[in-house]
Amino acid sequence: MSLCSSPSSNEIEISIFGNSFGESILIHLGNNEWIIVDSFKDYLNKRAIALNYLDKIGVDYGAVKAAVATHWHDDHICGLSEIMIKCKNAAFICSAAINSKEFNEFIFSDSDLIEGRPGNYELRQILEELSKRKGNAMYALENRKLIDNKLYKIYSLSPSDYAMLLAQKEIAVLLPKKNQPRKGIPHVHPNHTGIVLLIVVNGQGILLGGDLEENGDSRTGWSKIIDSVRPVVKSNNFKIPHHGSITAHHEGIWISLLEKEPISFLTSFILGSCALPKKADMKRILSHTNNAWITTSPDEKKQVKRDPMAERTIKERVKAIRAMSDNGHIRLRCPLGTKEWKPELFGPALSLEECLAVK
Amino acid sequence: MSANFKLKVEGTGIEHGSGMLGNEYSLYHCAKSLPAVSVDRILGTVRDTTDPGLLSERYTFSANREAIHRDLPAMRIINEEQGGLSLTFHKWRGIVKEIGEETFIARTSELFNNVPEEEIEFFRADIQDDDKELLSVGAEFYWCIGYIISSSGQQRRASFLRFRRLPLFTNEGIKIASEKIRDIQENITWL
Numbered sequence: 001m002s003l004c005s006s007p008s009s010n011e012i013e014i015s016i017f018g019n020s021f022g023e024s025i026l027i028h029l030g031n032n033e034w035i036i037v038d039s040f041k042d043y044l045n046k047r048a049i050a051l052n053y054l055d056k057i058g059v060d061y062g063a064v065k066a067a068v069a070t071h072w073h074d075d076h077i078c079g080l081s082e083i084m085i086k087c088k089n090a091a092f093i094c095s096a097a098i099n100s101k102e103f104n105e106f107i108f109s110d111s112d113l114i115e116g117r118p119g120n121y122e123l124r125q126i127l128e129e130l131s132k133r134k135g136n137a138m139y140a141l142e143n144r145k146l147i148d149n150k151l152y153k154i155y156s157l158s159p160s161d162y163a164m165l166l167a168q169k170e171i172a173v174l175l176p177k178k179n180q181p182r183k184g185i186p187h188v189h190p191n192h193t194g195i196v197l198l199i200v201v202n203g204q205g206i207l208l209g210g211d212l213e214e215n216g217d218s219r220t221g222w223s224k225i226i227d228s229v230r231p232v233v234k235s236n237n238f239k240i241p242h243h244g245s246i247t248a249h250h251e252g253i254w255i256s257l258l259e260k261e262p263i264s265f266l267t268s269f270i271l272g273s274c275a276l277p278k279k280a281d282m283k284r285i286l287s288h289t290n291n292a293w294i295t296t297s298p299d300e301k302k303q304v305k306r307d308p309m310a311e312r313t314i315k316e317r318v319k320a321i322r323a324m325s326d327n328g329h330i331r332l333r334c335p336l337g338t339k340e341w342k343p344e345l346f347g348p349a350l351s352l353e354e355c356l357a358v359k
Numbered sequence: 360m361s362a363n364f365k366l367k368v369e370g371t372g373i374e375h376g377s378g379m380l381g382n383e384y385s386l387y388h389c390a391k392s393l394p395a396v397s398v399d400r401i402l403g404t405v406r407d408t409t410d411p412g413l414l415s416e417r418y419t420f421s422a423n424r425e426a427i428h429r430d431l432p433a434m435r436i437i438n439e440e441q442g443g444l445s446l447t448f449h450k451w452r453g454i455v456k457e458i459g460e461e462t463f464i465a466r467t468s469e470l471f472n473n474v475p476e477e478e479i480e481f482f483r484a485d486i487q488d489d490d491k492e493l494l495s496v497g498a499e500f501y502w503c504i505g506y507i508i509s510s511s512g513q514q515r516r517a518s519f520l521r522f523r524r525l526p527l528f529t530n531e532g533i534k535i536a537s538e539k540i541r542d543i544q545e546n547i548t549w550l
Contacts, residue, residue, distance in 0.1 A: 019475075021466070021476055021478075043473065043474070043475045043476055044473060074466070091550070099549065101540070104540045104544070105533070105536055105537055105540060108536035108537075108539050108540050108543075109528055109532055109533050109536040127543050127544075127547065128543060130543075130546070130547045131542070131543040131544075131545075131546040131547055132546070134546050134547070134548070135547060135548070136547075136548045136549075136550055137547050137548070137549050137550070138549065138550045139549065270478065271456055271457065271464065271478065272456070272457050272464040272478070272480070302475070304469075304474045304475065304477065306449065307448075309448070309504075309506075309516060310448065310449050310504060312516065313504045313516050313517075313518055314504070316518075317481075317482075317485060317504070317518045318479050318480060318481055318482070319462050319480040319481070319482060320478075320479070320480040321477055321478070321479045321480070322477065322478050323474065323475040323476070323477045323478075324475045324476045324477070324478075325475075326475075
């Protein structure tokens with residue numbers, strides 16, 4: 001199938017994009033209704049990768065019904081404001097932590113907006129756009145039904161009440177104080193405030209794990225989801241959380257939330273010496289399912305070619321340099337009412353088995 | 360700043376940008392590669408050796424004599440007393456992500472060329488003394504590489520790493536932000 005072909009109205013599509021610095025997911029829920037979960041920008045035209053793809057397959061932006069910010073880390077939020085500005089029918093869904101007065105004060109006190117602080121920049125632009133169009137927004141909490149129509153239902157399974165309480169304490173520290181320097185939104189560790197989504201289309205479950213982590217506390221993370229009263233749907237599609245890291249693993253996910261051998265997909269992540277997923281992570285995932293795909297290998301070492309003067313100076317002045325990978329794209333399509341999922345891989349995307357073999 | 364400087368593109372017969380440091384000037388500049396630009400012995404005169412490809416852009420010459428422009432190579436007058444220029448041919452904007460004992464890691468975007476975002480590990484020793492206290496996770500900086508050209512015409516490769524000084528929060532700014540949030544939230548329907 002050509003990359004530029006759009007799904008038919010009775011076909012589900014899950015498209016996962018990743019380049020080791022960013023992650024974005026686009027889902028066609030049937031009947032030309034789409035949602036976008038997280039975003040990063042294509043370096044070539046600086047546009048949200050999901051919008052580039054919609055352009056390629058000829059889908060009008062009006063078909064996007066919701067845009068979700070699972071959390072505010074840089075690799076998940078760049079370009080989300082462009083999506084909200086262009087997709088006029090899209091409701092905005094975010095973690096309840098983002099909608100606190102303290103959090104809002106923090107991002108709006110940063111009057112000198114720059115792209116270098118993408119969390120501040122994107123969230124502020126999104127709220128301004130929503131205000132301008134008098135738009136709708138929803139915040140996600142554990143076991144909240146966000147969208148319910150005859151075609152599909154979307155639930156948030158996190159953040160938990162206790163995770164919210166922890167986040168509020170952390171955010172209170174961020175409150176701008178006179179004579180403090182401005183800064184970007186810091187990461188909240190471990191990431192318990194992120195959104196996990198369960199999308200049910202025609203009885204089939206799609207579990208999007210975001211970056212939700214697990215530390216064994218029954219009040220937060222995956223432990224809380226697994227122990228909670230939640231929609232009784234086992235998913236056969238799974239976006240593996242937090243780039244396959246052990247910090248987001250809970251055996252119960254594979255037992256309680258997923259069908260056997262689910263179709264699983266993930267993006268890689270690289271920062272300094274940290275490259276995810278690790279070899280052990282891949283082996284662990286493959287011990288649960290053979291149907292696993294990854295957008296890019298975490299081992300890919302891409303370099304930008306420059307003129308000799310620049311190459312010499314860079315070699316002298318920096319310890320290491322690496323470029324983000326090309327955009328990998330995993331596309332899964334399935335006719336509504338069936339479980340005949342067909343994976344297609346574009347760019348550097350590959351099966352997890354293949355990725356492990358070359359590691 | 361009271362020193363004068365001149366910037367002109369020779370070969371066009373026109374002198375562009377002659378005035379006082381600290382002000383903003385329009386100038387024409389062949390942006391693409393070093394052989395297209397050479398520097399006269401006269402203080403701060405840029406001579407274009409090829410006619411085609413001239414670009415018109417505005418540079419802001421700040422008090423510290425850095426010409427900052429997001430999209431085009433920056434030129435910096437190093438020392439107006441002795442003459443000399445720095446010509447920048449690659450410029451990155453970076454955000455610090457991790458700090459180690461001897462190095463720090465940043466995500467960077469090159470500003471002149473359409474290339475992928477990069478991750479660069481810099482040596483902390485390369486940070487200028489007056490910028491060292493600005494190194495923190497989330498700090499923004501610019502990194503330029505190019506040539507320094509002395510008044511005698513000698514050139515050597517150079518690298519400049521400068522951290523951005525962000526404004527401080529003020530009571531007034533916090534109050535304005537609070538009012539703005541209230542106005543914005545009034546128009547959003549949280550379902």
